[in-house]
Amino acid sequence: MKAILYIPLLLALAACGVETAGTAATAAVLKKQELEQARQTQEQVRQKLENATQRTQQLADPAENEK
Numbered sequence: 001m002k003a004i005l006y007i008p009l010l011l012a013l014a015a016c017g018v019e020t021a022g023t024a025a026t027a028a029v030l031k032k033q034e035l036e037q038a039r040q041t042q043e044q045v046r047q048k049l050e051n052a053t054q055r056t057q058q059l060a061d062p063a064e065n066e067k
């Protein structure tokens with residue numbers, strides 16, 4: 001008789017474990033997406049910085065030639 005009472009309890013606990021695993025998997029996918037977006041943003045900023053540096057050098061070069 002006690003076993004019959006424990007079965008629903010065990011099923012409920014197992015369901016909680018499945019939900020927790022699903023939540024963890026979802027969180028991992030979201031973190032991976034955030035990381036990829038951060039890498040893309042970092043690359044865009046790096047490219048913009050390189051472009052700005054090149055422009056600055058191009059603007060400075062004519063001034064150097066006049067001296």
